């Protein structure tokens with residue numbers, strides 16, 4: 001079976017506006033910024049982070065069989081011989097590749113932001129959509145100025161769905177990311193006082209999350225938390241950005257995707273919801289009212305993306321909590337057993 005490569009190295013060089021040096025492999029199976037997880041055949045992109053300059057690991061990447069290393073012009077001047085894609089700035093090059101990846105795909109693109117529950121919602125949404133078609137989504141959070149362009153540039157051209165997480169610590173950070181991702185459907189999970197030290201007020205947080213609308217494609221939709229006291233503010237911002245389809249979720253009686261009842265058990269929940277006029281009942285594989293709330297946003301977004309509602313609700317029952325985010329496991333000791341609730345993420 002011949003599978004289309006993620007990128008031919010030539011196409012990646014064109015997308016990044018760079019120049020190939022040495023003898024790179026003809027194709028690239030994936031992009032990586034971390035030599036610890038890099039596999040042979042992938043392109044290594046040397047990114048400058050807070051603590052490290054990725055250029056220090058270029059040799060390690062090539063030793064592991066990287067197809068090519070994307071390096072800066074400045075570094076390349078004194079580089080040992082190797083297979084390089086030389087660019088002015090590797091991070092900018094990654095953004096350019098991401099933009100090309102976005103424009104070459106016909107996938108429905110969904111982007112999730114909000115104060116809490118972005119990753120949980122992104123994972124559940126990706127799980128549900130993968131039942132419908134080829135779905136691309138990042139591992140973990142990958143929601144910042146590096147994670148978002150990296151995720152975009154790793155998206156196969158033939159994807160049918162792309163699910164992205166977009167985060168922020170400061171006002172103004174979401175705008176360039178959403179303009180790169182160009183979501184067809186933008187989801188805001190909730191607005192809470194996270195990063196208020198940088199934003200000042202909860203209204204400023206709502207406005208910063210609402211930046212996600214700036215990138216929404218013409219004819220796109222917004223999925224918004226109806227129970228939030230900032231719902232109207234978010235809906236206004238969505239309309240101001242030209243978004244006509246606004247779908248709300250929550251317990252509020254006017255919510256388009258409405259929680260009617262949730263029965264919480266120790267290891268699962270049963271959710272009764274009305275999803276745009278259709279009543280659905282489904283089980284969630286992990287407990288918690290907050291996950292029931294997230295599931296409403298997932299069903300709203302999945303339905304907008306064209307997924308079958310009944311299949312989506314069934315699929316939700318198979319989702320488990322993400323490692324370190326409310327994962328529950330039964331542990332056995334000689335003296336008996338106990339339940340470990342893993343909330344260690346961000347600890």
Ligand SMILES: Nc1ncnc2c1ncn2[C@@H]1O[C@H](COP(=O)(O)OP(=O)(O)OP(=O)(O)O)[C@@H](O)[C@H]1O
Pocket residue numbers: 114115116117118119120121141143167189190290291293294324325326343346
């Ligand atoms: N809607 C929600 N309301 C409250 N808590 C939630 C909600 N969704 C998930 N959680 C819990 O909050 C924690 C963080 O969830 P998650 O990782 O999904 O958030 P995030 O927005 O992606 O965070 P980050 O900004 O660090 O990427 C987990 O313990 C999770 O169980």
Ligand SMILES: [Mg+2]
Pocket residue numbers: 118119120140141143165
């Ligand atoms: Mg996250």
